[in-house]
Amino acid sequence: MTAPVEAGDVAYARYSFRLRLSSSARSALLAEWDRCRWVWNQCVAVSRAARTAGEERGPAALDRTLTG
Secondary structure, eight states: OOOOEEETTEEEOOOOOOOOOOHHHHHHHHHHHHHHHHHHHHHHHHHHHHHHTTOOOOHHHHHHHHHO
16 A cells, blocks of 8 residues: 555545455356356347447447346
8 A cells, every 4th residue: 555645635545456366256257247248249239230220229228128
């Protein structure tokens, strides 16, 4: 940790840390990343299909489509 820096009435501190994961935690995080990436790819596919069809799809419409 570095020493706090004061700027007027506000003090700022910067912290440095390292996260060490167990092998099971690492595999769980990688699996979660894969699920997030799948959802992202589905959003991209729906958005591209809508654009090709001449429709406008915003984030709220994509959300309703994927959770419906």
